[in-house]
Amino acid sequence: MTGDHGHDLMFGALLEPPADRPQDVLALAELMEAVGLDVVTLSDHPYWPERLDTMALLAAVVARTERITVMPNMANLPLRPPTTLARTAATLDILSGGRFELGLATGAQQMWDLIVAEGGPRRNAGESVEALEEAVRIIRALWTSESAVSFEGAHYQLAGVKPGPRPAHDLGIWLGAYQPRMLRLVGAVADGWVPSSPFLPPEHLPAANRVIDEAALEAGRSPGEVRRGYNIEGRFAPDSGSGSGSGFLDGPPRLWVEQLADLALSHGISAFFLYRAQSPDVIRQFAEEVAPAVRGIVAAERGSGAGPA
Template sequence: MRFGALLEPPAERPQDVVGLAELMEELGYDVVTLSDHPYWPERLDTLALLSAIVARTTRITVLPNLLNLPLRPPAVVARTAATLDILSGGRFELGLGTGAQQMWDAVVAEGGPRRTAGQSIEALEEAVHVIRALWTSKTDVEFQGEHYRLDGAKPGPAPLHEMGIWFGAYQPRLLRLTGTLGDGWIPSSPFFPPEALPAANQIIDEAALAAGRSPEDVRRGYNIEGTFGTGTGFLQGPPAVWAEQLAEVTLNHRIDTYFLYRAESAEVLRRFAAEVAPAVRDLVAQG
């Protein structure tokens, strides 16, 4: 099991996020992630900020959660991700998103394409082929798709390790693509509660098997949002309740990586690391 947090990158506090990432490494977290909304000027650039985090940490895995593909050409993503992996000593993983449908006006305003939901999934599939080819090919790369084309692009640099590509997926078509091509899946609990996980897992598993893969080839992540308090519902109680609920999700739905959603408080990061993560590991080990 792995535990991490999805940090927010506010432009007015550029050092806060880096400091929280350093704290996470000190507290024993496994992964630090950042969301990506390049059309919002109140946010720092995700990849530039991740490079600063890579430079200030030595152990923790770094992951965008998830890169906005319509505003990031896949050839550039491939080379940037490989560079960060090399600089970090093999600690970078790549998360890709199709772009939220409600944000297309902002994407177009930045010079990006306007795509339907179906087109955005097609573009994501093409992008994965482009990225992996540039990472692994021994010859110049040719690719002719509907959304992306390479005409003899030079491959490289190669990542230092076999880098995983994670998807954010909710609808059946993108869940099937996750099972067919993805190395990891990251839904978010505010939009995708635990009761939605079984059906989604089944779609991913069936797609993986149809593609000649094992369902275990796809790691299962979860952005989780909650409050330490006395409320009821999912992650709305004291740390012991969080631990019981997350262990149940892991045992029943095979989630192996948790990210605290929009974590902005050092106090919350400390409490989760001390009182929740180890308890979840213990409960899962007990079955």
């Protein structure tokens, strides 16, 4: 089982602001920075006109903040070509002084009709994984190559594309993945992994982590090279005095602290994002009553000599 890989802990939120309240995301992002959170992320559904464009919003967040990291959670590959993603990500990283990370996913299978309607391709599950692997290779090449980039893949072809711009820092690519083939891709090529707890509950983390770890080793990598994130859905509830809540992240802050610290130490999760956060009060409570306590427990455990697995 994957244990603690020793990464610094990060806490943030996945925001999903409606288009009719365009300033909400900016206000929440500023709040997140003010209360000491580390990462603001936005979901990406380009085919929904009731949502504002994710990359444009992230640019606005970058302009309104000074410290916090920003990331799409996750960018929709079928409607965002890898060459465009590479340049957009690098640009936002440069403008932010190295505060951008790229989250990337294949697009939800149930959304293919909407993707095709917007001019995107229709891909089956296997083709989606192939396209994602090709995209990661292309994006990294455009960030790092000293010469023109050519690529001949099943889904993408480049004929001597000029690379650049270069990101301001070693910009990570995080993948959203649930099925074994996608999880193997995470282990082989990704810098980070972010599932969501409603779709991958904590009891399924060990099996998914094993697939990632095995794929990393097969690719000649250490499993610790893949950071593990988690979009966490929960509810702050009054303390019943019984010592426990009714389930995962359903109870008082101390329950959240215990459960998230266990995820960090036992399952290698080092980035926690509130899932679909819209309440300033919940964001403040998460930042003030949960994040510092989880950091304290994990730091104490690491200091005791347990160390990364």
